[in-house]
Amino acid sequence: QVQLQESGPGLVKPSETLSLTCTVSGGSINNHYWSWIRQPPGKGLEWIGYIFNDGGSPKYNPSLKSRLTMSVDTSKTQFSLKLSSVTAADTAVYYCARGHGAGYLDYWGQGTLVTVSS
Amino acid sequence: DIVMTQTPLSSPVTLGQPASISCRSSQSLVYSDGNTYLSWLQQRPGQPPRLLFYKTSNRFSGVPDRFSASGAGTDFTLEIRRVEAEDVGVYYCMQSIQFPRTFGQGTKLEIK
Numbered sequence: 001q002v003q004l005q006e007s008g009p010g011l012v013k014p015s016e017t018l019s020l021t022c023t024v025s026g027g028s029i030n031n032h033y034w035s036w037i038r039q040p041p042g043k044g045l046e047w048i049g050y051i052f053n054d055g056g057s058p059k060y061n062p063s064l065k066s067r068l069t070m071s072v073d074t075s076k077t078q079f080s081l082k083l084s085s086v087t088a089a090d091t092a093v094y095y096c097a098r099g100h101g102a103g104y105l106d107y108w109g110q111g112t113l114v115t116v117s118s
Numbered sequence: 119d120i121v122m123t124q125t126p127l128s129s130p131v132t133l134g135q136p137a138s139i140s141c142r143s144s145q146s147l148v149y150s151d152g153n154t155y156l157s158w159l160q161q162r163p164g165q166p167p168r169l170l171f172y173k174t175s176n177r178f179s180g181v182p183d184r185f186s187a188s189g190a191g192t193d194f195t196l197e198i199r200r201v202e203a204e205d206v207g208v209y210y211c212m213q214s215i216q217f218p219r220t221f222g223q224g225t226k227l228e229i230k
Contacts, residue, residue, distance in 0.1 A: 037167075044221055044223050045210055045212075045224075046221070047221070049218075059217055063218070095166055100172075102153065102155060103155050103157070103214020103215070104155075104169060104172035104173070104212075104214060105157070105169060106169045106172075107169075108167055110166055
């Protein structure tokens with residue numbers, strides 16, 4: 001059974017960089033689109049972006065693209081998200097998920113709440 | 119961006135009764151390969167989303183057969199034949215034909 005687990009600080013100061021890592025277990029990291037989605041408290045889902053296992057040509061949501069960096073470390077079966085210059089609007093539960101070529105997201109992590117506050 | 123519009127936003131249902139959720143996209147989700155890139159997810163309270171269906175009507179592993187999904191082009195439907203208590207939660211449709219991927223606002227299914 002594929003499992004994903006997010007990790008990273010739960011509190012980030014405004015203007016700083018939010019950094020999260022997702023560790024994949026129980027399955028190969030190859031041939032999948034490793035994705036990030038977020039959900040502000042009490043609100044709906046927002047697709048952040050994905051990176052393929054070879055690390056090339058990540059796809060980012062244009063609304064976040066200028067502040068986003070994604071990377072993948074296949075040796076550790078991990079992929080990561082960095083979001084710079086955060087504001088309170090970036091406060092959300094951040095999920096990592098496995099994506100397929102058809103775009104659907106079949107396995108999700110439990111999510112981690114990141115709060116942006118001084 | 120493709121806008122996904124779900125109706126209703128809230129659906130109170132009696133246990134054992136059917137439920138239906140609609141999702142409409144602002145553009146056709148039919149790709150040149152003939153597939154329609156619409157998926158449905160369920161989010162139970164306090165849980166991450168869970169995939170129910172992909173490419174419109176393909177049931178994901180472990181999803182009970184009381185759930186069904188259908189649709190074409192821009193109009194899609196998720197149906198639950200007889201609602202059970204464990205079905206309470208928020209249901210989302212998601213398009214994956216275009217970037218950025220976008221979700222519907224969510225439909226909250228609750229028991230009357």
